[in-house]
Amino acid sequence: MSTPPALELQGLTKTYGGKLTALTEVNLSIRPGEIFALLGPNGAGKTTLIGSVCGLVKKTSGKIRVFGHDLDADPVRPRYEVGLVPQEINFDPFFTVAESLYIQQGYYGQPRDEARVKEVLTALNLQNKADAITRALSGGMKRRLLIAKALVHKPRLVFLDEPTAGVDVELRRDLWNYVRKLAAEGTTIVLTTHYLEEAEELADRVGVINEGRLLLVEEKKALLRRLGEKRLIVAFTEVVSTLPELVRKAGATLSSDGRTLTYPERDGGAPGGDILRALYTQGLPVGDVETRHSRLEDILIEILRGKPAATPNAA
Numbered sequence: 001m002s003t004p005p006a007l008e009l010q011g012l013t014k015t016y017g018g019k020l021t022a023l024t025e026v027n028l029s030i031r032p033g034e035i036f037a038l039l040g041p042n043g044a045g046k047t048t049l050i051g052s053v054c055g056l057v058k059k060t061s062g063k064i065r066v067f068g069h070d071l072d073a074d075p076v077r078p079r080y081e082v083g084l085v086p087q088e089i090n091f092d093p094f095f096t097v098a099e100s101l102y103i104q105q106g107y108y109g110q111p112r113d114e115a116r117v118k119e120v121l122t123a124l125n126l127q128n129k130a131d132a133i134t135r136a137l138s139g140g141m142k143r144r145l146l147i148a149k150a151l152v153h154k155p156r157l158v159f160l161d162e163p164t165a166g167v168d169v170e171l172r173r174d175l176w177n178y179v180r181k182l183a184a185e186g187t188t189i190v191l192t193t194h195y196l197e198e199a200e201e202l203a204d205r206v207g208v209i210n211e212g213r214l215l216l217v218e219e220k221k222a223l224l225r226r227l228g229e230k231r232l233i234v235a236f237t238e239v240v241s242t243l244p245e246l247v248r249k250a251g252a253t254l255s256s257d258g259r260t261l262t263y264p265e266r267d268g269g270a271p272g273g274d275i276l277r278a279l280y281t282q283g284l285p286v287g288d289v290e291t292r293h294s295r296l297e298d299i300l301i302e303i304l305r306g307k308p309a310a311t312p313n314a315a
């Protein structure tokens, strides 16, 4: 028997108040041990998707399976395997840091485990704050505690809902390192983020969601390779008024000040070298020449604009 996916969504749909459809027929399968980044603008449905799995949002229709267990058949026990770092800070302000972690262990049906609490506190650099009242923590420390709470019961599937929005660089780096460590140990990570560099840095696969529809799911490397174009940028030493026809027809554009040419090099198009040669041959005042690779950010913008880059839901 093959291992079941860590998470499987089939036709997941959520309508709020009978009106707004926040998720439409989402199909997605997450492999055990992978880091999956869910990218999409505000209001795309990311938090609703996570909430449906974690039991904070009641789905309208569709199936959710966690490690093969249908949440309709058993809504409680499969969720013991799940951890959530929520987008909003949501803990009781009157407990100490350590207390709130013991409570979390109990909540997930586990005995009080002091060694585990110590381990998590140390991993998140909170070891000196164990006895602090959570209300008194700084914003960054509160964020660290949220992450500790999500992990203290050793979940095999962890959701991070924009965990680094508004946090300092140091916490972001600590968190990235910790996410990599967890994944290396076999934990499955689903991450939503506005920081595209975060997805680019961490993810094995990327899903793009917009207006409740999953537009694309692809290996990050393949996505960058398939859509990642090279861009040739030529700075002219004098103002240029028109480009040679051949160069224009190939898709190169001239900036409005006549000083910069941009040429997107795509599979099947003319190589950048041909464009450069044409510029020299026609005697244009070529100065600096540079090539840039597009990043996930550029690709995402194209997909959300509905450029042909977007393929149907490939889950």
Ligand SMILES: Nc1ncnc2c1ncn2[C@@H]1O[C@H](COP(=O)(O)OP(=O)(O)O)[C@@H](O)[C@H]1O
Residues within 6 Å of the ligand: 016, 017, 020, 022, 040, 041, 042, 043, 044, 045, 046, 047, 048, 049
């Ligand atoms: N509790 C709610 N009641 C009504 N509408 C909601 C609720 N939560 C989210 N929405 C709406 O559902 C859509 C998706 O929201 P959300 O899942 O929070 O998106 P994201 O996390 O991608 O920003 C948005 O249009 C949002 O306004």
Ligand SMILES: [Mg+2]
Residues within 6 Å of the ligand: 046, 047, 048, 087, 161
């Ligand atoms: Mg959200």
